[in-house]
């Protein structure tokens with residue numbers, strides 16, 4: 259996993275609540291056995307006027323000009339601004355894979371769906387929960403001024419606006435540690451092999467049917 | 471010891487270690503595996519040269535991509551075919567038991583697991599699928615995970631977790647209006663919203679929940695995730711224990727007695743504290759129909775499509791307007807005036823034998839309306855299908871004009887050929903009515919099996935009580 263520290267990112271505002279994983283990456287792309295290359299099909303049904311297919315060339319497809327990510331001013335965006343309950347729906351990790359592959363590093367919303375939130379961290383994406391009012395201000399600012407950027411500092415847990423305002427955000431200490439150091443969860447857990455074995459031995463005495 | 475909730479008990483029994491910041495390594499007893507969310511996990515194991523920690527703790531089946539007709543021809547879509555074959559190859563390579571296409575035990579992963587006794591009370595159960603919450607119906611702690619976590623569980627038999635808060639949803643009284651388990655859970659979601667359970671583990675309690683069959687309880691827990699909760703659960707009682715007697719993976723002999731004894735403890739203690747309690751009166755719940763593109767957009771069948779103009783929250787109002795446009799509906803239209811093009815009875819929410827019996831009861835001696843071009847019955851597993859055929863349900867359905875199919879996820883998410891075309895409207899027993907869920911531009915109304923069958927017969931939504939009276 260890539261290390262995550264600080265960066266300045268162009269903000270793209272996706273002004274809808276309850277954006278679900280089907281919208282983030284439609285189900286036909288779940289047929290893939292790969293974990294990369296989903297970026298061109300991020301928000302496929304909103305982004306294109308035709309229906310996308312896995313492993314197809316997307317370059318010649320008709321674009322939906324009204325969709326925010328198709329507007330020239332948001333090209334190269336790496337901060338996605340979203341509304342409540344972003345990422346609801348299925349547990350598919352293809353959703354964070356697609357967001358990450360497209361180039362997003364941070365998603366800011368007033369709330370996220372649990373499984374999606376969790377999946378983000380495992381794929382080098384930082385989901386940030388901020389007060390509805392702050393998110394709303396970001397929406398207004400991003401829509402009003404072209405090239406609106408936010409500076410995200412994970413180490414210090416701050417976001418700075420172009421006009422010099424700074425606000426802090428919460429992030430789980432363990433998740434932060436893993437993101438900053440690009441650590442793999444499995445490797446971390448396998449440091450506790452003896453404890454897992456001890457648990458199993460103990461548990462097999464109490465509930466032997468689970469190990470039959 | 472202080473009084474604990476069911477969730478507390480399940481959690482405590484599975485903690486391997488706890489860090490200072492509250493992050494827990496939680497032991498996982500059972501992982502269910504399917505073709506869509508596992509290939510990248512197996513690939514990860516291979517790349518890191520890791521082996522499954524306990525291969526026997528995993529059970530696999532193919533469900534999302536399998537065709538529901540012409541099984542002899544195999545899968546015609548090459549991308550889907552590769553994914554299903556990859557599951558088989560991976561299971562062989564890593565020594566994991568798989569119920570592959572053509573095996574009578576194959577089926578939707580959340581139907582197959584309990585049917586085999588592969589998920590049991592008191593277990594922690596995970597699967598790379600959000601509807602894993604289904605298995606909470608037996609007093610298990612069950613939730614969906616992403617592919618990285620699938621790999622993590624395979625490699626370590628553990629998950630890195632933080633504890634959720636406790637929520638109790640109590641449904642009191644009796645169901646008196648012809649409502650079923652599906653209507654109960656839709657009514658709950660209508661009340662608390664699709665984010666109402668976010669951050670919580672929900673325990674469903676109350677007389678109505680007690681009175682439901684084990685299969686009905688699975689329907690309720692299945693949709694806990696639609697209320698935002700990763701896991702929903704119901705305390706163990708005699709019905710639960712009875713359900714697992716004699717299943718292939720269930721404990722046998724002396725072990726069975728021991729297990730059954732232990733399972734009786736799987737309920738919240740008197741006086742256990744919940745962070746949030748929600749109560750519904752079961753006697754007021756009528757058959758439900760969703761009208762929009764989120765499961766919380768739901769009303770009783772005898773009501774009308776709500777009017778966004780009456781919504782005061784501007785974001786909600788905007789969401790309602792968008793939903794109405796997508797659904798091709800006008801505000802204030804009576805639900806019973808809405809005509810359907812297709813009906814789908816299936817999915818991990820409602821494809822078990824009791825669901826099929828409920829639908830067959832409505833279909834018996836009646837005919838699918840001429841405006842309904844496809845009414846699909848997709849059993850949850852090969853075993854459900856065989857049981858239904860033994861009871862003659864297939865004949866009732868075929869006689870009435872329904873199609874009788876092979877098990878799989880089918881039109882629940884339309885990864886195979888079963889789907890809605892753009893603009894088509896469907897009465898569906900599945901769990902999600904999101905835009906495009908059942909096919910690009912398709913319009914989904916979530917209902918119970920009896921209500922879906924009734925809509926197929928009438929050609930439009932109808933209160934089952936009214937249909938029965940005809």
Ligand code: SF4
Nearest residue numbers: 601817818879882883
């Ligand atoms: S039936 Fe539908 S909800 Fe259930 S596992 Fe299959 S696709 Fe998911």
